[in-house]
Amino acid sequence: MMIQNRTREIKIGTVIIGGSQPVVLQSMAATKTADIAATAETCQRLAEAGAGMVRIAVDTQHDAESLREIRKRTTTTLSVDLQENYRLAEIVAPYVDKIRYNPGHLHHAEPEISWQKKVERIIEIARKYDCALRIGVNCGSLDPSATAGNDPMFDRTSNRVSDNAINNAINNAINDTINNTINNALNSAVKHADFMESLDFRRFCVSIKSSDPKAVISANRQFASLRHDIPLHLGLTEAGMPPEGVMKSRLALEPLLAEGIGNTLRVSLTVPNNRKQEEIEAGKLILRNIEQGKILTTADWTPDRFNIISCPSCARVENDRFVMLVQQVREATRFMKDIPITVAVMGCRVNGPGETDHADIGLWCGAKSVNLKRGTTLLGTFSYDEIVPKLLKELEQFQQQ
Numbered sequence: 017m018m019i020q021n022r023t024r025e026i027k028i029g030t031v032i033i034g035g036s037q038p039v040v041l042q043s044m045a046a047t048k049t050a051d052i053a054a055t056a057e058t059c060q061r062l063a064e065a066g067a068g069m070v071r072i073a074v075d076t077q078h079d080a081e082s083l084r085e086i087r088k089r090t091t092t093t094l095s096v097d098l099q100e101n102y103r104l105a106e107i108v109a110p111y112v113d114k115i116r117y118n119p120g121h122l123h124h125a126e127p128e129i130s131w132q133k134k135v136e137r138i139i140e141i142a143r144k145y146d147c148a149l150r151i152g153v154n155c156g157s158l159d160p161s162a163t164a165g166n167d168p169m170f171d172r173t174s175n176r177v178s179d180n181a182i183n184n185a186i187n188n189a190i191n192d193t194i195n196n197t198i199n200n201a202l203n204s205a206v207k208h209a210d211f212m213e214s215l216d217f218r219r220f221c222v223s224i225k226s227s228d229p230k231a232v233i234s235a236n237r238q239f240a241s242l243r244h245d246i247p248l249h250l251g252l253t254e255a256g257m258p259p260e261g262v263m264k265s266r267l268a269l270e271p272l273l274a275e276g277i278g279n280t281l282r283v284s285l286t287v288p289n290n291r292k293q294e295e296i297e298a299g300k301l302i303l304r305n306i307e308q309g310k311i312l313t314t315a316d317w318t319p320d321r322f323n324i325i326s327c328p329s330c331a332r333v334e335n336d337r338f339v340m341l342v343q344q345v346r347e348a349t350r351f352m353k354d355i356p357i358t359v360a361v362m363g364c365r366v367n368g369p370g371e372t373d374h375a376d377i378g379l380w381c382g383a384k385s386v387n388l389k390r391g392t393t394l395l396g397t398f399s400y401d402e403i404v405p406k407l408l409k410e411l412e413q414f415q416q417q
């Protein structure tokens with residue numbers, strides 16, 4: 017039996033996470049949420065494969081209302097992903113067991129309302145409908161106010177974590193951009209956790225994800241040392257296609273689990289919806305490895321220097337050609353595997369623009385075209401047929417500079 021970091025337990029539908037409970041595997045539907053039959057079928061298939069919980073994205077009122085019918089067609093424990101529209105929580109809450117919000121997306125809708133008021137509202141809804149919550153921090157879409165001490169609206173007098181502890185964690189890692197990002201992610205997670213507890217709400221877990229395995233390890237280790245009582249959901253975001261995506265996830269998650277950190281996990285793979293159960297199979301592999309004391313490190317496997325990060329796709333994906341596009345990018349760039357360049361390929365406008373910012377070259381998908389970026393600069397928008405040759409040309413120029 018794996019030794020667990022003894023967090024508190026929280027109930028999510030019929031599932032309990034934390035404490036001495038086994039690690040729960042999660043996945044996410046990549047169907048359009050309004051396609052009720054396909055989404056319900058995916059939830060059932062994932063549950064049969066071993067998912068303890070399945071997440072569904074909602075963006076519109078129509079998506080939210082579809083959950084009523086999806087709930088009737090599946091017995092799976094359901095989690096819902098709110099992105100920019102926190103107000104949808106009220107419509108979805110009666111039909112789901114957990115609501116995940118990203119602190120980095122709370123400021124989008126109704127910016128005149130403080131994040132505290134929005135979180136208060138989400139908590140009120142969670143209490144009313146018996147839901148758990150997840151504070152889902154993502155290093156690619158951080159809360160702009162997340163820098164330490166940068167949020168005058170947060171009253172630190174109610175903190176349970178001493179400022180010294182936070183500052184120590186922050187001071188340990190302030191030297192470069194990656195460490196700053198980790199600090200900001202950590203700060204955001206701690207800030208939201210403290211705020212929830214100041215309202216006497218404890219039925220929540222936290223995730224701090226990044227596409228960089230080292231960042232995932234560092235952020236989660238620091239969070240677990242600061243707040244060992246709060247259950248953690250682990251994941252390497254935008255891990256990409258298998259087998260690389262599985263290996264990168266193992267690099268990030270196995271060291272943490274071996275230390276007893278992590279109560280649920282998701283391996284986010286860029287695969288078509290009908291192969292989503294591969295995420296559960298990869299999760300099982302990781303748990304088996306931990307049981308057998310096998311921990312993958314970079315001494316055993318080093319990722320190619322040419323790094324493709326790509327999202328797993330979800331209901332928000334703008335064009336069904338997304339997964340094929342990632343495959344084409346991988347095939348077209350195989351000859352560059354020893355060149356240290358990072359290319360990010362994202363499926364939609366919600367996370368695409370922000371989560372390609374840290375890559376050398378970024379592609380994010382629109383409904384009919386793909387946006388090509390270098391760093392934070394948009395270079396142009398091209399059709400799905402044109403984009404791979406344009407990318408190769410841009411890579412050539414990038415190497416010459």
Ligand code: SF4
Pocket residue numbers: 327328329330331332333334362363364365366367368
């Ligand atoms: S970037 Fe991909 S996984 Fe993230 S919201 Fe968009 S389509 Fe979904």
